[in-house]
Amino acid sequence: MDGHLWLAFLAASIIISLTPGPGAVMTLSVGAQHGFAAAARAIAGLQLALLIQLAIIGAGLGAVLAASATAFLVLKVVGALYLVWLGIQKWRAVPHGLGSAPLARRQRLFTSGVLVNLTNPKAIVFIAALVPQFIRPGGSEWLQFTIIGATMVAVDVVVMSCYAGLAARIRPWLASVRVQRMQNRLFGGLFIGAGAALAASSNR
Template sequence: MTLSVWLGFLLAAILIAISPGPGAAASMSTGLRYGYWSALRVILGLQAALLIQLLAVAVGLGALLQTSALAFNIVKLVGAAYLIWLGIQKWRAAPQEIDETSLRIAPNRLFIEGLLVNLTNPKAIVFIAALTPQFIDPALPQWSQFLVIGLTMCGVDMVVMSCYALLASRLRGWLHDARSLKAQNRFFGGVFVGAGVLLASSGQH
């Protein structure tokens, strides 16, 4: 991959990452509630999902989701259901003021949440399948190019999601009365439900 091609992909990766979506909502919600270091576990889960999706594209599964309406719809509905379930959980969560007890949450749970948010979004893998071939030179070894693309994509997304989480963590001082806590829960709950509904109503392209 030449430098000019890589710079083109870098720009595309930045534009994709800064577009708000379920991953940004998950990063901000966790950063606001538990702080950046907890949100980092969600962000790592998001990156693990991106690498799995890129691997799926590399071995041809992305093409299946692009061409098979049934496969796409199954993954889409599972992803939409998960996002809506997350939203309902956050909407119904009882206001709980931040203290040392409330900050104790299983690291694995946060990682898995981030993993599932991205992994159950078929639009992501279809987009990766449509984008990455534009930057792959068929005359060169493909796995090394996919490695560069994966590292670039995850590096950019991790920086952007970290910025979202850090911005949200700066607002944690807001979480000291029941009314504000309830508003925060319902805002992010609504974001996740809305993302789920949009995903459920979307097509393959």
């Protein structure tokens, strides 16, 4: 991949990562509730899902998902329901002391991060439309995909880490039960809104 082409892709990756989405909502929510270390587990899960999405696109399945209304609908419904379920869980969460998440909870954060990104067919379709524009015929396709994947993951890790760090800095202001309840309902509403937006999306 030429230097100027990579810089163009880098710029596109930054814009994509900065655009608020379910991953950003999860990162901010976990960072505010449990701190940066816990949010890092969710971020790792988001990146694994991103790599899986790129592998799907590399295998040509992204085009199938874009073309098949049924496949897109099934994955969209699953993703939307999962986000709404996360939102309801967050909305109904009982406020408690701020601190590090228990071990079992930290392990679930990684899995939740994977599922939040992986069940978003709109992201797969979008990446499937974007990535081929930066693949040049005649070069090693897998090498180009490796560079693209490394760039997207690196950018997303930096952006999500900034979100997590920002959320962690405001944790001292969330000590009261009233503020924690407001925070739970804010992020619960954002998750539910993200699920509704996904449910209303199309593959066009």
